Amino acid sequence: MKQYILQRLASGLIVLLGISIFSFALIHLIPGDPIRIMLGENATAEQVHALREQLGLNQPLVTQYFQYIAGVLQGDLGTSFKTGRPVLSEILERFPATVKLAASGMFLAICIGITMGVLAARFKDTFIDFSAMSIATLGVSVPSFWLGILLIMLFTVKLGWLPIAGGTGFRDLILPAVTLGVLASTVISRLTRAGMVEVLSFDYIRTARAKGLGERAVLFVHAFRNAMIPVVTIIGLQIASLLGGTVIIERVFDWPGLGSLAISSIASRDFPLVQGIILFIGVIFVLVNMLVDIVYSLIDPRIEVGQTKEGTS
Numbered sequence: 001m002k003q004y005i006l007q008r009l010a011s012g013l014i015v016l017l018g019i020s021i022f023s024f025a026l027i028h029l030i031p032g033d034p035i036r037i038m039l040g041e042n043a044t045a046e047q048v049h050a051l052r053e054q055l056g057l058n059q060p061l062v063t064q065y066f067q068y069i070a071g072v073l074q075g076d077l078g079t080s081f082k083t084g085r086p087v088l089s090e091i092l093e094r095f096p097a098t099v100k101l102a103a104s105g106m107f108l109a110i111c112i113g114i115t116m117g118v119l120a121a122r123f124k125d126t127f128i129d130f131s132a133m134s135i136a137t138l139g140v141s142v143p144s145f146w147l148g149i150l151l152i153m154l155f156t157v158k159l160g161w162l163p164i165a166g167g168t169g170f171r172d173l174i175l176p177a178v179t180l181g182v183l184a185s186t187v188i189s190r191l192t193r194a195g196m197v198e199v200l201s202f203d204y205i206r207t208a209r210a211k212g213l214g215e216r217a218v219l220f221v222h223a224f225r226n227a228m229i230p231v232v233t234i235i236g237l238q239i240a241s242l243l244g245g246t247v248i249i250e251r252v253f254d255w256p257g258l259g260s261l262a263i264s265s266i267a268s269r270d271f272p273l274v275q276g277i278i279l280f281i282g283v284i285f286v287l288v289n290m291l292v293d294i295v296y297s298l299i300d301p302r303i304e305v306g307q308t309k310e311g312t313s
Contacts, residue, residue, distance in 0.1 A: 080273045
């Protein structure tokens with residue numbers, strides 16, 4: 001286990017290096033001069049040159065990149081062009097709001113997705129199965145921003161039950177969390193159904209039923225655990241995706257998390273802040289992926305941790 005974790009950390013570092021190179025190159029290809037945005041169109045050439053030199057933007061891109069990496073290795077993600085604050089402080093200030101939203105959405109997604117998947121498998125080829133999978137297919141097809149706008153129109157504009165946006169309280173959280181949860185649950189429900197249908201066809205399930213075990217025991221004691229291995233994969237990836245992919249939802253609901261911060265920093269060409277957010281989310285993806293592999297062995301001890309993905313792919 002220890003050796004495997006070290007191997008995963010090494011491969012994760014390679015992934016993060018690739019992310020840093022890609023994000024650095026992509027950001028500098030975005031049209032627009034951050035210096036002009038900061039100083040305004042009336043700035044003189046001397047002012048532009050002085051600020052460009054002060055921020056190190058007059059140096060070759062390769063030099064800028066290695067200076068950036070040197071800072072990252074020391075725990076310094078740079079300083080925001082816009083606010084003058086450390087990038088890490090900006091990220092950590094917004095990160096709890098994103099975690100709150102993503103965790104709430106993921107909780108709803110797991111509850112809805114697993115319930116729908118188990119019911120669809122238990123009543124395979126019935127109206128319940130057809131209805132659940134139709135809802136799942138519809139959910140995959142619906143854009144997140146469209147669903148969010150519909151919920152706002154219904155529960156805020158028409159019924160006036162919930163606030164539209166701007167806060168971080170429980171009532172402000174409901175609509176964005178439901179939007180995230182409903183969309184994420186569709187993938188979980190389809191995968192849960194597929195796994196449960198396969199497991200319920202095995203001989204040991206028929207044996208358990210023949211011994212007189214109740215249907216609940218058959219479903220949740222014997223079948224559910226073995227069907228959960230691929231579901232754990234998608235849940236782990238969904239968690240990482242929700243943490244890094246709430247950009248649109250945060251924008252629609254004006255939720256003050258990392259997504260909103262990323263959009264505003266891109267608009268202002270705040271290079272250090274954009275790079276810091278991308279790298280921070282990349283670290284989350286790597287850690288969640290490694291955690292999912294470890295959880296595999298806890299669900300089914302017969303699976304060797306180092307061979308988990310090969311055995312389930």
